[in-house]
Amino acid sequence: MKAYYHLPGLFEFYSLYQVFLPLFREHREYFYDWCEIGSIYGAPADCLWGGGRVGFGEADPREVADLVKEFEVSARLTFSNSLLREEHLSDKKCNALCALFEKNGAVENGVILASDVLLSYLREKYPGLYLVSSTTKVLTDLERLKTELDREEFRFVVPDFRLNKEFDQLNGLTMEQKQKVEFLCNECCWFDCPDRKACYENVSRKNLGEEVEDHICPSPLAKRGYRFSDAMRNPAFIGIEDIQNLYLPNGFSHFKIEGRSLGSAVILEFLLYYMTKPEYQLKVREEIYLDSMLDLF
Numbered sequence: 565m566k567a568y569y570h571l572p573g574l575f576e577f578y579s580l581y582q583v584f585l586p587l588f589r590e591h592r593e594y595f596y597d598w599c600e601i602g603s604i605y606g607a608p609a610d611c612l613w614g615g616g617r618v619g620f621g622e623a624d625p626r627e628v629a630d631l632v633k634e635f636e637v638s639a640r641l642t643f644s645n646s647l648l649r650e651e652h653l654s655d656k657k658c659n660a661l662c663a664l665f666e667k668n669g670a671v672e673n674g675v676i677l678a679s680d681v682l683l684s685y686l687r688e689k690y691p692g693l694y695l696v697s698s699t700t701k702v703l704t705d706l707e708r709l710k711t712e713l714d715r716e717e718f719r720f721v722v723p724d725f726r727l728n729k730e731f732d733q734l735n736g737l738t739m740e741q742k743q744k745v746e747f748l749c750n751e752c753c754w755f756d757c758p759d760r761k762a763c764y765e766n767v768s769r770k771n772l773g774e775e776v777e778d779h780i781c782p783s784p785l786a787k788r789g790y791r792f793s794d795a796m797r798n799p800a801f802i803g804i805e806d807i808q809n810l811y812l813p814n815g816f817s818h819f820k821i822e823g824r825s826l827g828s829a830v831i832l833e834f835l836l837y838y839m840t841k842p843e844y845q846l847k848v849r850e851e852i853y854l855d856s857m858l859d860l861f
Contacts, residue, residue, distance in 0.1 A: 565812045569838060570600030570746060572823035575608045575621025578628055583852055584835060585635040594844035598808065604632065605640035605676060606824055608722045614771045615644035615700055616762060625664055629704040633669035637756060641665060642824070644698035645768040646678040650750040650770070653685045656853040674719065678764075696719040699748055699820075700764040706733045720744050722820055724760070725751040730799040731810070739815050746818040747811070749802040750834065754799060790826055792833055797845055804838060824845060849853040 573580070581604060588595060607614045609619045632639040641661055645652075665673040674694040678685055678701050686693060699722035703709045712721045725748045727734070737745070753760065768777070795801055802811070807819060822836050832852055836845045 565815070565817050567599040567807050567812060567817050569599060570603045570818065570820040571601060571606060571831075571835075572821055573621070573828075574604045574606030574632075574641075575623045575625070575628055576762070576824055577828050577831050578621070578623035578631065580673055580831060580852070581633060584832075585631065585637065587848065587851055589635060590837075591844075594841060594848055595839050596708075596804075596841060598812070599839055601637050603638040603640045603674065605642050605820075606641045608657075608661070610771075611658055611661075612652055612655045612771060612773075613643035613645050613677075613682060613721070615642070615646060615698070615768045624706075625661055629664050629668045632671070636669065636671050638671050639665055639668070639673045640676050640691075641674070642676045642698075643682060644678040644700045644764075644772055646765060646777060647768045647772060648651060648679040648681050648698060650681060656823070659689075662686065662690045662693060666690045676722075677788055685722060687717065694719040696746070696794050699724060702761045702764070703727070706730065709745075710741065711735070711739070713744050719742065720746045720818060721746060722746045725798075725800040726746075728802055730812075733815075735814055742815040743817065745803055745816055746820050747816065748800075748820045748822060749838070750792065750795045750822050751798060751800060752790045752792075752822070753798075754840075784832075790823075790830070792830065792837075795822075819831070 578660050588601070608623070608625065611683070629639070643658065662675070667695040672692070672694055672712055674696055675686055676696040676698050677686070683695060686695065695718050697712050699716045702724045703721070704710060704724045704726050706727065709721065712718065721744050723745065728747055741821065796803070802819065821838065823834060825829050832849065836848060838847050
């Protein structure tokens with residue numbers, strides 16, 4: 565089995581992927597042969613249907629669509645706003661994005677969502693897009709996860725990261741269910757956070773244009789921001805040895821890398837750690853850093 569990584573920043577880190585995707589294709593020997601790119605996900609700035617994180621992507625959607633089409637990578641629109649109502653479904657920008665990516669080359673593209681209102685709309689209007697159940701639903705209970713996995717509407721389901729290491733329960737899933745699970749690998753959020761759903765809903769309200777105060781993170785490390793070194797100490801962190809020795813042998817093959825709100829330099833570290841052979845990491849880093857078109861910070 566191979567590990568399929570779902571990478572962040574479809575629009576935010578377009579310039580990085582402009583450099584990385586040709587490198588991944590032309591020098592496949594630099595990268596682990598047991599992994600592939602499953603998709604790149606994200607949303608442009610100011611998307612009404614957006615959720616999870618406030619989008620900052622400024623890349624031209626047509627250029628993004630051309631890039632993923634050229635390299636035959638699945639694109640996923642992150643439309644995980646959980647508070648959408650019927651009146652929001654007519655949004656021109658989000659509909660235009662769905663129309664653009666629904667028929668864009670040989671590889672299917674998808675939408676990550678948290679709203680059943682949006683789900684019904686997309687299935688009727690854009691049936692060519694596959695659907696992914698968002699981690700913003702905060703599925704921390706195995707029975708709820710099973711129910712979600714058994715929904716035929718979803719190709720993949722991203723559970724809450726706190727289920728990552730519950731192997732006694734996860735290994736009891738059927739093979740069909742296992743192949744729909746997409747684990748969030750590098751979450752930096754506090755493992756004991758009681759406010760994860762409220763945090764996501766705060767972002768949903770902001771994307772709807774509501775005047776709301778920022779959600780105050782209760783984590784004792786909140787002021788540090790995201791640090792990969794902190795994520796690696798999270799009890800739910802999934803490293804490459806975990807993927808090779810625990811997840812793949814037990815039938816799990818899909819892994820989501822967090823990072824839409826982070827900088828290109830941090831995303832590059834994820835690409836190096838999860839995908840690049842140690843002996844080639846410096847070479848890949850140099851190829852990326854020395855590209856004069858790319859602003860890593």
